[in-house]
Amino acid sequence: EVQLLDSGGDSVQPGGSLRLSCAASGFTFSSNAMSWVRQAPGKGLEWVSGISGSGGSKYYADSVKGRFTISRDNSKNTLFLQMNNLRAEDTALYYCAKDASRTVTTLYDYWGQGTLVTVSS
Amino acid sequence: DIQVTQSPSSLSASVGDRVTISCRASQSISSYLNWYQQKQGKAPKLLIYAASSLQSGVPSRFSGTGSGTDFTLTISSLQPEDFATYYCQQSYSTPPTFGQGTKVEIK
Numbered sequence: 001e002v003q004l005l006d007s008g009g010d011s012v013q014p015g016g017s018l019r020l021s022c023a024a025s026g027f028t029f030s031s032n033a034m035s036w037v038r039q040a041p042g043k044g045l046e047w048v049s050g051i052s053g054s055g056g057s058k059y060y061a062d063s064v065k066g067r068f069t070i071s072r073d074n075s076k077n078t079l080f081l082q083m084n085n086l087r088a089e090d091t092a093l094y095y096c097a098k099d100a101s102r103t104v105t106t107l108y109d110y111w112g113q114g115t116l117v118t119v120s121s
Numbered sequence: 122d123i124q125v126t127q128s129p130s131s132l133s134a135s136v137g138d139r140v141t142i143s144c145r146a147s148q149s150i151s152s153y154l155n156w157y158q159q160k161q162g163k164a165p166k167l168l169i170y171a172a173s174s175l176q177s178g179v180p181s182r183f184s185g186t187g188s189g190t191d192f193t194l195t196i197s198s199l200q201p202e203d204f205a206t207y208y209c210q211q212s213y214s215t216p217p218t219f220g221q222g223t224k225v226e227i228k
Contacts, residue, residue, distance in 0.1 A: 045219040059215050106217035111164035
């Protein structure tokens with residue numbers, strides 16, 4: 001059974017940093033691209049970043065480019081999102097999502113439960 | 122970026138009703154259109170991919186049609202567990218973009 005366990009969310013001040021993690025199990029982690037998708041309170045879904053199965057290709061939304069870094073540790077079946085210089089508009093529930101392919105196709109067949117990031121002074 | 126527009130933003134329906142939700146892309150995306158269901162407080166769940174392919178385990182009352190710029194999700198006979206918010210998403214190009222959602226409520 002595929003499981004994605006998101007963690008690392010917290011309440012931080014503007015300009016602060018957080019590192020989100022997504023622990024994966026139930027599939028061959030390195031065989032699938034992964035992404036982070038966020039959802040602001042009461043709002044819709046917004047793609048944040050994606051990474052290929054090997055980790056060699058990375059993609060970012062313009063809204064987070066230069067501030068967020070996606071990475072993965074295939075030996076530990078874990079996806080990460082390093083978030084720096086956080087802004088109020090980054091407040092959201094962050095989901096990790098499993099791509100249906102090794103490359104970043106952005107078709108998501110499994111999602112984590114989400115981890116909440118709140119940016120406020 | 123490709124814009125994806127859903128309609129309606131919400132609808133009220135009764136159990137047993139046929140429900141249709143539309144999604145329009147700002148440019149042709151071939152069949153790179155996916156549908157997700159999100160229940161309150163839960164993660165999204167993939168229902169339909171590549172415009173018309175039913176994800177494994179999803180009931181056959183869900184179906185998708187369309188190509189190019191216009192797409193439709195149909196629930197043939199609405200069940201109590203189908204009350205949720207539905208999102209379309211284009212996977213034709215990066216960044217992937219989602220529609221704003223359609224909330225299906227009980228009449």
